[in-house]
């Protein structure tokens with residue numbers, strides 16, 4: 001996407017489909033409105049009752065289904081109630097407890113390190129700014145934005161795998177890098193819509209605009225989606241992921 005002139009009023013901006021800023025922004029807002037109407041019950045599927053629980057659940061959700069995370073955390077949240085509880089858990093025991101969610105060594109380590117940071121630097125409380133959250137060991141931008149949007153009711157663009165796929169199919173970005181996609185969408189939408197737009201895109205990606213078989217016929221944004229005719233294929237010029245090297249034998 002052309003960077004110069006990201007703000008309305010500057011003439012140079014062009015989206016991946018050649019739309020000017022005003023047109024692209026209007027289309028994004030229309031899609032947001034339609035998705036909200038289509039999915040009035042959309043919600044974050046991870047179960048939690050406070051920011052600390054959401055932080056742990058978010059760490060566990062990498063490469064794992066939300067249902068499995070909820071299954072695992074239903075017991076763990078009874079056992080570990082504070083940042084110090086998590087930080088003080090023996091690593092081997094924690095690894096065993098989170099093992100069903102996959103990548104259990106990395107996840108146990110991330111939980112211990114991030115909660116230790118909370119205990120050491122934030123008095124055990126989960127901070128509510130992107131800068132502070134991403135300063136915690138084991139917490140990346142996506143997790144931090146999940147926290148901001150869903151634990152604190154703030155504004156965050158959550159670039160998960162669904163968001164990447166959909167924002168490219170819908171022609172909002174040509175980027176592949178999550179940070180650049182976040183930046184593109186932050187420039188496109190008013191801040192007050194960042195969190196609900198993220199939730200709607202992820203929900204839509206789960207139930208309708210799936211990776212393998214997007215249900216374009218009957219999709220609530222079909223009329224405003226440039227990928228509808230090609231059934232999810234991107235036919236305009238966007239950045240493609242690097243080709244895998246050929247293997248022999």
Ligand code: SF4
Nearest residue numbers: 209214216219225228
């Ligand atoms: S029209 Fe198809 S590609 Fe576009 S958002 Fe809907 S399901 Fe996805």
